[in-house]
Amino acid sequence: MLDAKIKFFDIKRCGYYRRGESTVSLSNVNDTLEKLNAWATDGRDFANTTCYQPDPDNDLLNTYFCGWSQNATTKDSLLVLWNQVPNDNGVIYGMNPSVPPGVTAMLSTDFGSTPAIPGAPSYIWIIPSKNVFATIRFTHSVQGKINLDHYINGFLQNKSPYRVKNSEGKVIGFSRTGQPTQESAKIHPKFEAYTRKQEELEAELITNINKISKIIKRETLIYTAESDRKIFERVFSKLLPNAPAFSQPRTISHELQFSPTESELKSIIKNFGELGQDTFINNAGFVYKNGKTIMLSGTNVAFSHSFSITRGEKELISPHILLNAVTQDRADLLRPLDQPAFVVEEAA
Incomplete structure (x- = not known):
């Protein structure tokens, strides 16, 4: 058994929209994930699965694609991403918890001569039928909501097959065929999600x-x-x-x-x-x-749950295995979504 913390988010937008409109003009959650999976598994190296420009000055580092699996019946899917963490050319530092404040000596760990991207996985369960997703955080992983936002938005903007480019390779719009149309310059990509029931x-x-x-x-x-x-x-x-x-x-x-x-x-x-x-x-x-x-x-729809799975030492949980475990417990996991958006306490 593996214990995890689950937190749900409402998907407000996912796809391409005309400016000022909330109705999607092109793509949807399922389509975006299918296109992302096809792009990330086209033979490219792991290091080349980034989708956006990192901003280290504001603690936004790279995010990479680890895997994706979809249930053919429910259309739920499980996305695994790798979230880079701060490091000094592959060296990660620590402090001895027993020393007094003021000590400057640090402990360190590195990967020797093996090239490595220090980081931690994040597991995201997407439920398109309810327009929500849930982060599943284990002790070896992170929630990764902020990285997910940047990653999906980066894919829609920079890697999607719907991009329309000019002769210099610059993205000038989006269309179903990737060719210029009267509408292609008028739509823009957007992925937006909020804590469950926040809008209500x-x-x-x-x-x-x-x-x-x-x-x-x-x-x-x-x-x-x-x-x-x-x-x-x-x-x-x-x-x-x-x-x-x-x-x-x-x-x-x-x-x-x-x-x-x-x-x-x-x-x-x-x-x-x-x-x-x-x-x-x-x-x-x-x-x-x-x-x-x-x-x-x-x-805040968040709670703990134990999954009937095991994880090998120094291994990720594969999206297929975790999705099967989620599917087995699906009814119980979705039940908290029926909670009211807020609690009313009437005056005495």
């Missing part, structure tokens, strides 16, 4: 933004943690001589008068949706002037 929540809150009077945040506190203990002490200050010692975690709510701008509102929703499962923040939300509270807990 945004619509509710933006529509009622003038009604928002407070923000609320709920945290889990552990008495044995020094920073948490100070919060307990502050809560009971001047009420008891000493704060009680709690053996179990406790939840504390913070409520603050706050009228967000639309930009602030979207940022809070986005950042909450990207929180990991190990965060101390239990929930967050907004209180309307009538006392109605909209909590954000429904936006």
